[in-house]
Amino acid sequence: MNLTVKFFARYREALGMDSLQVEGDFATIDDVRALLVQRDGADVLGEQNLMCARNEDLCQLDEPVAEGDEVAFFPTVTGG
Template identity: 60%
Template structure:
């Protein structure tokens, strides 16, 4: 089933990719399926392959295994560390 999701990128991801959001359509069952779709682009998109990546669905922190529904907002951002 093809669904539409809006993807948001924050912090260093936004800077590296040069965009803050994108609308996607595809067969996405989970947040990780959205990420894998983006990773297939290669190049700068490899930034989303970080093991410590954080994500949210509809502005709620979630795991990569979180299911997605049509019209969802998915966000990716790097782990924030403080000192």
């Protein structure tokens, strides 16, 4: 399956890219994240408190993915 993965805020800065295309056998967003951490050294995506979206809808890491989906990762936002 082919997916577009987007990175926002400090994830984009840490990885030096806005997005990339990935191919693989993914069941969930967490599978995508695990591949990126392992293959691309995207250790920043190993954080416990990250947020994700599938096709622009906020979701959890156990969200299923399908061919052509857009997955996004971004850090949690805090205010004060």
